[in-house]
Amino acid sequence: MIKCNNLQKRVPIAGHELEILKGITLEIKSGESVAIIGASGSGKSTLLGLLAGLDEASGGSVTINGTDLGTLDEDGRARFRGEHIGFVFQSFQLLPALTALENVMLPLELQGQSNVTEQAEHYLKRVELDARLGHYPLQLSGGEQQRVALARAFASRPAILFADEPTGNLDSRTGDRIIDLVFELNREEGTTLVLVTHDSALADRCDRRLRLDGGALVKE
């Protein structure tokens, strides 16, 4: 499903190149849930950005469902993300000017789907926010905002969900509820889950753990 071969990322800093990812090779199967763990600065978020097609690799390749992301330009990758990928971020990344409902409708509208309102309402109901459809992000608590983000991520029925520290900005109780929801929805929708976290308890709930250290995968 996701194949990553000798994936490298280098960035120029003060006249020389800093190697952030040093040739990562991995494979994630369809429907699998995988946690990427590691210390700060180990390259977790960079790997996530490359796997999700948000960034371009300096070397190596990422193939998702047979499509080599390296062959796509930014617009091609955007379309690919819209059709195959969902995101949940640590900082929720809701659009502050849109209501909860409008935030969830957005990816569906971008795909040109019909019945977007009904679909969006369905997913907000699934995350138990059907009473708060017209609220703006600032009027919602952190947990509620992350639930809206979850609804938005699953509404476009992605094949893969990438989650970047989804509980990082939440207290542990709220975080637990969100994680329960992530796994429930994951099961229901048959989605592949790739999750970046510091939290080893959360990582333990995944089928597999991948540890990054200094930009390389290490055995646990």
Added chain:
Amino acid sequence: MSMTATRMLARDWRGGELGVLVMALVLAVGVVSGISAFTTKLQNALVQESHRFLAADAVVSSGRPLPDQWLRQAKIDGLQSAKTLSFPSMVYAGDDNMYLASIKAVSEEYPLRGQLTYGIEPFGETVPATAGPARGEVWLDSRLFSLLDVALQDQVVIGDQPFLVVAVARTEPDQGASFYGFGPRVLMHYDDIPATGVVQPGSRVEYRQLYAGSEADVKTFSRWLQPQLQDGQKALSVEEGQPSISNALARAESFLLLAGSLAVVLAGVAVALAARRFSERHHDYVAIIKSIGATSGAVNRLYASSLLLLGLIATAMGCGLGFAIQAVFFELFAEQLPVQPGSSGMRPYAIGAATSITCLFCFAWPPLRRLGQASPLRVLRRDLPLEGGRAISDYLLGLLAVVLLMWWYSGDWKLTLAVLAGLAVTVGLGLGLALTLLRGGRLVGMSAGNIWRLALAGLQRRGLANALQVVIFSMAIMMLLVLLLVRTSLIDEWQTQLPADAPNHFMLNIGPEEVPAIESVLSEEGVVREAFYPMIRGRIMSVNSEELVSTEDVEEQRRQREINLTWSDGLPKDNTLVAGQWWSAGNDQALVSLEEDFAERLGIKVGDSVGFLIGSQPLEAQVTSIRALDWQSMRPNFYLVFPPKLLAAYPSTFMTSFHLEVADKAFLNRFIRRFPTVTVIEMDAVVEQVRGIIEQVSAAINLVLVVILAAGGLVLVAGVQASVDARMHESAILRALGAPRRLILGSLLIEFATLGLFAGFLATVAAELSVAILQILVMDMRYTPTVWIWPLGILLGALIIGSLGVASCRKVVSVSPVTVLREL
């Protein structure tokens, strides 16, 4: 993409993101259309006002009778019309008294514009008249009462016809400033002319037809009339009626157009700044929608359609604001205006709309277009740099837009060039400053303990952004300084031309033997006068031995003409030499000095020889100098000046000018009785009219200056705002770490004040350059560097930018750092 631009705009509006951009656009359109509408209406009003000096909207004059068919055509075209006839003639009173007067016969409709006034005692109060004298009656000039020894209700005779004296002729709207060879005025009815029998074919007379009506009707009629005009028939314009007014109007118009052009540039800069900030703040937004599948094309379409919609709304609002601005202006101004201006038409609003479209396309779109290229990776890494750097092509596009807009708006490439030169200086010097700051290496580290080092580190760290800011600040300050300088020199020049004690009476035909007596009478009365100038009537006959044509009907520049000559040992007061040398005192050679326009008309240069006929004696003189002089000074001015010894043998009279208050005018009655042959010409009414117009124009200029100052202020605010986020972020972190209020505000003040100091300096250099070009090329004024503008520009820059910067960042010390950081 089905999420429409309307919904996005509505959401952005609710989120407060659009406020600045909309404000900038609305202001741009509002200020441009408002000023344009105001100046259009003001020009209309001033043109109407200036028509008072013609007593009509259009005038034709001729030495022979004008066809009545023209009056009929004028009526068909919906115009009013009037006739006048002026000629010199003897006026008799009783058996002994007679005097050569300047008679003006007017029809009932006269004047069509402006005010005719009369009095009930010589040199007394003036009273507005609804029409001229009735048939059988005349109004006499004040001095004729003494000269003819008559009083009101006495009889005078012109030609074969007796007339009853019913009033004192005081002022006519079209009496003009020309008086040489004219005797005192007698006003009579046009229809009484045949009865006098004084006007015969070949008499030296001037027939005039006057027309007035709506602007469109006058235009239609003038178009019809123009081809009908034959040799000797001439359409008069305001310029000929009153040169000092037309000069003032032309310069005021240049000023107002300059102000409008600067408003266009300021508006463009404000929109560019606002759009840039809008775009920076939308990067995260775009990153999110791109991460969930939006392509760059979709993002571009979204922002382009939003911008279009925004443009439409802002243009409509801006036109409304423009209408309100001009309405408020006229409300403030109504009392000072002598006439009600007509509508300004649609052009000002079309200019506003074009400004809006240009601002959107050339200033707002480039930064928004880059949003399409924003990296979706920002959803994971907010610290990614923004796709900010504006390409050279953006700046070129903006520059081209500014040039075209200014040129279209002012219709004057010299004016556009002058402003551009100033802008080029600010940009060039500004970039030089940027390079210096950036290349200077790291001068100081950020030291949180020292207010100066903190500020300096900040200045250097944001070198390029700061340089850009300095350029923007200096552009705004430069434009304000340019306006201030031009305004000040215009108004100063007007005031020097016509100070409160400017001469407002002329005295001619003073015999050489009368000079000492008159001198002592005037000084006994405490009258301040100019020098006595000798005056000799002569005729210019040839240039370099080539005889000039003698006909007077042909519109020929190089023709023989009667002219007043004078002599002087030294260069006359207020004259400046533009070529050649002045002669040494006591010189008796055949030399002459010419006024520059006169020399140009006749194609005469220094070294040429000019032939004159004085009385019956020929005189050949060599041109040794060309002089520039101020015709509006109300002092005796002469085209031709000779060395005293050369003309001493010719019979001459003397002239002078002096200032007399209305209350002191009774003195003239006594004076004329004592010196009956001396001609006194009252110019006080004309001087007052000119001063009145100039005051109105000055008031308008001051009002426009205030509006542009406000627009410039907004650009400064927008410029400061544009850089506030980064500074607030750093300051909030310092604050969170416990930095005291004084340290943060102090270093911000130093940082902004330093930027302001640089901006003020660049602005002053650029403003001097612009003003020099403007005054020399556009306004036809003399340029002198302004010393006071240097400290003012530099200090004001530091003060204004410093305080605006601190005011904009104040929140960082009044709100908790967490709140500040969360909002950024």
